[in-house]
Amino acid sequence: MKETIYIFNSGRIQRKDNTLFFESEDGTNKFLPVENIKEIFVFGEVDFNKRILEFLTTKEIIVHFFNFYDYYIGSFYPREHYNSGYMILKQALAYEAINKRLKIARCFVEGAAKNSLKILKYYNRRGQNLSSIIEEIESYLQEIECQESIETLMHVEGKIKQSYYGAFKNIINNSDFTFEKRTKKPPKDYLNALISFSNSLIYTYCLSEIYQTHLDPRMGFLHATNFRRFSLNLDIAEIFKPVIGDRTIFAVLNKGIIDSKDFDNNLNGIILKPSGCRKFLEVLQERLNQTIKHSTLKREVSYRRLIRLECYKIEKFLMEYYEYKPFVMDW
């Protein structure tokens, strides 16, 4: 299992002795085992040169950059190492054939909704009164199947998300973290800031996993392909936002790992302080490494691995081997 490196310090990363070397501003030096790195997340002010980018390309390491406000600003996406014209063609054809595109897009929405439901039902069993919201989402779930266009499908998705987020205030037992409505760019309250941060991380994890497959991240199915950035990772992330991101949010808040002191609200919106950001990432990384018994593979797989398996399932679907069924938590 290759590792993920998160850089918060400012400094310089360079190639040294055929491996990576991080020289931080405070004078601490660290060698990073290049053969065992999957990706690097850069939050600090880090200097790069072309030589290191070349080296990262040969080692197929993807680098994600975040700005001062913890907003995702982009990735160094090394040249594709799994080249497959065949797969790109299949992906494009599936996008063009509206029935096929709808089928796969419905699966993403369905997966997201079913996973959200699993979480709500779990907390419902624990005594939080969520049955009205569960019923609401279940009725929307019926509607997914009969949506005949991407626009109406997205509308249903929006409604599901709205009811789902409405349940957050019941699940989180901390009065600082209330939920009015979803606000972005910039988030207006603590919880929104945390959700935004968590989602942007899930997008990047999905992007890293797509890089390891033959799929092209520029061609999404639910999120339209346009001149924007990558969109397939946004699609796949829908399934994993509740499974990985939201559960981590509940964990850090209910266990009191992150509280209102970890946020900065002197700016226009509210953002996580570097300390809070780091605490969240530590818990998230733990969750990603945690393993579960996979019901069809009959072996232990990590949450991180599940994302890759999802990519493989999409590939299989595009090659017309199997029907695509989204991952749904079965516990």
Add this chain to the structure above:
Amino acid sequence: MFIILYYDVSEKRCSKMLKKCRAYLQWVQNSVFEGNLTESQLKRLISVLAKIVNEEEGDSLIIYKFESQRYTDRIVVGKDKKSDINFI
């Protein structure tokens, strides 16, 4: 799997070993490394290191591998030189 690697080689080849090991594992002490590798990564590392090790001159390389760290306990007396590299 979790790996503990240590070597004892002639001074001439010390830095060579150090540089190769650094690319795969995390440095813990002089000539001691730790880290998680896959079976294939370990095979590659061994093949690289085997070329450096010179048996006639008394060099040796020892690798311990563990399926998991579950039944292990790491006891440190004095300064622990292994630092967290996932979060820097």
